[in-house]
Amino acid sequence: MAVFERLTRLKSTSRFLRYTTSLCPAHPCTATARIQQRRVHGGGSETPSAAPPRRPFSQVTPADLDFFTRLLPGRTITDPDVLESSNVDWLKSVKGSSEVLLRPKTTEEVSQILRYCNEWNLAVSPQGGNTGLVGGSVPVFDEIILSTALMNQVLTFDSISGILTCQAGCVLENLSQYLEERDFIMPLDLGAKGSCHIGGNVSTNAGGLRLLRYGSLRGTVLGLEVVLADGRVLDCLSTLRKDNTGYDLKQLFIGSEGTLGVVTAVSILCPRKPKSVNVAFLGCSSFENLLETFQICRGMLGEILSAFEFLDASCMSLLEEHLKLTNPITESPFYIVIETAGSTPAHDEEKLHNFLDTVMASALVIDGTVATEETKIKALWSMRERVTEALRHDGYTYKYDVSLPVEKIYDLVTDMRKRLGYRAKSVVGYGHVGDGNLHLNITSPMKDPALLAAIEPYVYEWTSGCQGSVSAEHGLGLKKRNYIYYSKSPEAVTLMGDIKAMLDPKGILNPYKTLPDSVR
Amino acid sequence: MAVFERLTRLKSTSRFLRYTTSLCPAHPCTATARIQQRRVHGGGSETPSAAPPRRPFSQVTPADLDFFTRLLPGRTITDPDVLESSNVDWLKSVKGSSEVLLRPKTTEEVSQILRYCNEWNLAVSPQGGNTGLVGGSVPVFDEIILSTALMNQVLTFDSISGILTCQAGCVLENLSQYLEERDFIMPLDLGAKGSCHIGGNVSTNAGGLRLLRYGSLRGTVLGLEVVLADGRVLDCLSTLRKDNTGYDLKQLFIGSEGTLGVVTAVSILCPRKPKSVNVAFLGCSSFENLLETFQICRGMLGEILSAFEFLDASCMSLLEEHLKLTNPITESPFYIVIETAGSTPAHDEEKLHNFLDTVMASALVIDGTVATEETKIKALWSMRERVTEALRHDGYTYKYDVSLPVEKIYDLVTDMRKRLGYRAKSVVGYGHVGDGNLHLNITSPMKDPALLAAIEPYVYEWTSGCQGSVSAEHGLGLKKRNYIYYSKSPEAVTLMGDIKAMLDPKGILNPYKTLPDSVR
The missing domain is CATH 3.30.43.10 (Uridine Diphospho-n-acetylenolpyruvylglucosamine Reductase, domain 2)
Known part of the structure; x- marks a missing residue:
């Protein structure tokens, strides 16, 4: 609604x-x-x-x-x-x-x-x-x-194994509420959770905020029911953690954007609800220091680390200028949002405290603040989550969502800033460090074909040169279908076309999507 | 060797x-x-x-x-x-x-x-x-x-992301050693690690001892290089945690036992090496109590739980009788092996202590012992790991490896014991509670066709009746190929045949394996 x-x-x-x-x-x-x-x-x-x-x-x-x-x-x-x-x-x-x-x-x-x-x-x-x-x-x-939309029933939930089975049209947030009442959570969380359907999440292989901790849907989705193009119902709705009887057909339908079949039901492995959540907002003087902080964080927070996100100083300026948000710490070139989720509050706080001591003593982190209460946690998260909104106020926005080797994640922003110079109003970078997923955004006072020509195909070539992905978590859909070759080999794309032809020979399912025009 | x-x-x-x-x-x-x-x-x-x-x-x-x-x-x-x-x-x-x-x-x-x-x-x-x-x-x-065997080179390792890329013939134990020197571990561990190759692990979708904690290879394998039946090289050797550009072709080759292509290189996401490992060996008076202990364990140990395995009293008798092992605790109908792996020894020990207090105070667990030193940890693990060896001494063994909904995991053993009565020498159950994976073993003084006829197809029908898997982690290979219909629908098996025909039209790759004789 x-x-x-x-x-x-x-x-x-x-x-x-x-x-x-x-x-x-x-x-x-x-x-x-x-x-x-x-x-x-x-x-x-x-x-x-x-x-x-x-x-x-x-x-x-x-x-x-x-x-x-x-x-x-x-x-x-x-x-x-x-x-x-x-x-x-x-x-x-x-x-x-x-x-x-x-x-x-x-x-x-x-x-x-x-x-x-x-x-x-x-x-x-x-x-x-x-x-x-x-x-x-x-x-x-x-x-x-x-x-x-009307296929919105929970079918079963097993509170011993944590396995939920539901129809494809269940709204993610409704599933989260259903599970939280039973002391579990969904293994994925998205900004769009109030509207998105679990079947759509599966069909786009949605990433989101919990991927660092619970892994991708390819591991947590245990079973699918799918209707094929010709109306055959493919029942792979297993509720088992292990099943090595033949090929894992459900994987074909995860992330294929409804082009190979319509997902009608999903079974998914759900983690226990954490008893303790903390959020830290930190400042770093360089991206190298941020990466070193990430490494120390993985070692010291280990099993309780649930998010490691970043934004740069340009993002912070936009938040301050357009949304009147107040930077909670000293001005820094880079900011980190770290979330922990664990089973024992005292242990989690101690781990976080020791980690912060270490990174501040070594000057990797120059300032920081920690929240344990829900309202303060939300306030800190909003510094990361509202960057998109701030960008909308800054002008016409050229948006890119790429995966890169984590050590190169910010080089693309730096390169682009140098390349575009005065032609761009803002060039900002933020995203999921833990997943190697950068959101690069470039603004201009108005639509600017010359600026666009300076960005593309450079941004795709740059990404491809690092063996990155030109679509980390959003899929290809209609808009990006023809950029697939920047991230996939011709042999791979040909095979994708063979799979499409095998499962949907008339091509009636979600045409013009995912596969490039050269492959039907 | x-x-x-x-x-x-x-x-x-x-x-x-x-x-x-x-x-x-x-x-x-x-x-x-x-x-x-x-x-x-x-x-x-x-x-x-x-x-x-x-x-x-x-x-x-x-x-x-x-x-x-x-x-x-x-x-x-x-x-x-x-x-x-x-x-x-x-x-x-x-x-x-x-x-x-x-x-x-x-x-x-x-x-x-x-x-x-x-x-x-x-x-x-x-x-x-x-x-x-x-x-x-x-x-x-x-x-x-x-x-x-000669494709045994590590290609790259990124110590920031923990992503390893190597040739398919690398022995799992060698990779583990390589990573441990760099403060990481492989996300899978198997009894056969001294011989098995990572390419074979991927091709069989190996489960093993760390699946409960780190998930299946479908989530941790980030990329594959595969040679198709006609010699085409399919380069899906991504080293990215997120990549939603088209269909995830590598999934076709995970668990397809070399029937669709030959895996030549693998990239895989590796966790940090835990700083603290503890093992507890506990006794329960009933399987219901064991399941309740599992639930409490998941809540209280949460993020540090890395294994929850069980064996029954019949297994213990075989260990004592044939291997002269000594039961480290009071005789019980069921035994549990719990392993924790975490980043802070004091926290892990405290969590384990609190958990043990809870389950012993409520009499869910009737006796137990805990090990933190490596030699004692190995001794406790051997009570679980050496059951197979003990069974070999007990007679001719009929072995089954099934996945079941976790709450039904032991009912099959109880049912089978009643059904077989005096005809079987021993009917024992052990396995991975955390993964819903039961190893059912039935011994007889010698090969006994009448006993076999009483076991099969009953055991497969029973498993199928619970929507279980007749091969949890071993695959189908030659021996189990024709049992696939107990766990997969005819529509699914037909589609598997279509995929095989598409990728290997002459059927030269590992013939007679995985797919049933009715599907070529």
Whole structure:
């Protein structure tokens, strides 16, 4: 609901990267695409990445609507106002023109929908909470939107093993609340938790704030139920920590952005709720010192370290200037947010105290403050979490989310600052040091093609030169699909295409996403 | 070397499940298979699972040997004595009749070998340390053995991120030593660490003793280099914690037992070496109390818990009777081995002390002892680790390795004991409570087909009825391939067959393994 409200509120003032299509009345149909591309104001990748021409999928006919309405009475939506919200992504950067939104409640309904769509060559755009940042969760043209919003039931929870099984449309925050009442937590946490669905999290292989501690979804997701393009239900909904009977098929659907199948249920291993949480906000005089602090931190905090995030002085200036936040410590070139989560408060505090003594005595850290109360913890976290908001106030923002070897994580910011000089208003770096994940953001008073040309493809080449990833945690979706070769070999991309062709030979599932235009 | 010596020593006295083949002189060739099956004495699955007829692969000709010798001078082995060791598995339960063992040093050599074999329809059996337990690492007929033994170089290690990259033939124990000198450890540990190769560990998705703490290889392996059946090199050797650019292809090769590609290099995320290790050996009066102890343990030891293993009173009797070990505590129906690993010795000891106070005050635990010194730690661990050895002295052993929902883990032992009654000599249960992984072992004074008929398929049906896995950590290999349907749906197995056909259309890679005979 939060997302819908936000989108509705902004609707009248925003401009979109819009793709519209001339209609064609019957099956089968080769529609000619009329692509009208307008530049977007908002976040996400700012690089033009026009959709390819509409592929020759069928258009939805009255007969199709009859079928869907019989299958999903009251849950086959054609109301333009409701469709408006589902056609546009959270960043308001991509907008499709779908005329049908389906809201199944069961796996069997999803199966019947896909069997029908595959038979009649109708393209489908699966949609969870629609909080993705790369245009992966909205139609590009007139694809049918298949929403998991009503598939929101917890199926089982085992309080001995900590294994939760639920439908794909459960909202992450609801699952977190369900678990916290039972003394467990979800192994992932995201800023979008109030809207995002667990099925979408799995389909994008979401990273988030707890990855450093609990690892990726590839380890914590124990089982999936998936409906394939032709309607077959693939039941891999295991609730076992160990199972070496054949190939681990569920991995195909983690992070494939709904292009290989629609995730309908998830089982996931959940950690115990920590009894003690502390947050430290520290200042360092150089990035080298920050990295050394990270190493000492891993040794001394060890098993209780749950986050190691950073922001640079430019981020702090933006927080102060645009959001009127007060720097809680002495001005420094770099700031660190460290979180600990453990089972024994006194032990955790002692570990943190000893660590801080060590890094301050050696002058690796020049100033710092620690919070143990929830309100102060939130205040310190906001210095890291609100950087994105501060950037919005600074101007037109070019945003990049890259993985790099941790020792090179800040070199890209330094290089970019030198390269762009006066042409950029701000060049800032922040992100997850513990995961080697940098958020590089560059602002300008207004949209600036010359500035963009100085950034791209340089930023991708730079990342590729370090064997980095051009999309650390957001996926490729529509916007970044053609940049895949900066991080993956041609042989790998070819094999991805083979897998797509094997599982979805007609290509009806989330077309124009993830794979580059050169691979269908 | 240890494995070779052991095998050579046992060679003259053992009998094998042997498959021999009539030779055919030229390419292409449809050899008729002559399968001579003799029952086996030794460990592993005791269920007859005869190999299917030899498939129509070519036989190795002098021209092939010329090619291999030119490519790998001095490393193309045809000496029957050396081949004898490589043709038989560690349990001495399966023996092939390969006449060629290849020892490449580089990925390019592996690529050339496979390109040639694929072109000439020659089957290949990839082999690491040959410590597998399901007949997955040896030829079944005359497949060429492709050994990773000389691919044993560490490529890079990053002491900031803890990411190690190495060739596939590195022995696990050597990697552990390399890392411990640098204050890190491998995220997996196995009894076979002195012989097993990391490439084999990845290919079988090895579990082992540290899974409870550090998770499975699906999370800790960050990258793989793999040579496909046709010789293409698939470079997915990422050293990034986060990378969401397209499908995660490396997952296809983790746990697929060399049937989809040959792993040639691995990058893996390694934890810091713990500064403090403690082991507790405890007694419980019931399995219900043991499970409740496990729950309390997860809450109170939390982040420092690194193992929670169990054995029953029957295991203890075998240890006392056959190995003359002394029970370190009061006789109990169940015993637990708990290991903690942390960064602060005083904290870890205090946590353990408080936990023990709680579980003993509530009478969940009736007796216990704790070790902090290395020799005493090893002595306590041996009560768990030497059960397999004790079973060998007890008679002919029927061995099962299953995953079950943790609350049902011991019901299978109880049920089986009732079902078999006087027909079995011993029915014992032990294993990894923390992972829901039970090792069920049943002994008899001698091989007993009536006893076997009472065990199977009952044990598989029982496991399947609980949505368990009939192979928790050992894989399917040759011996268990046809039991896959007890844990996987027909749709899933069909899709596995599609993947195999896509990646290895001629089926030359490790034939007769992993997939059931009904799927080629």
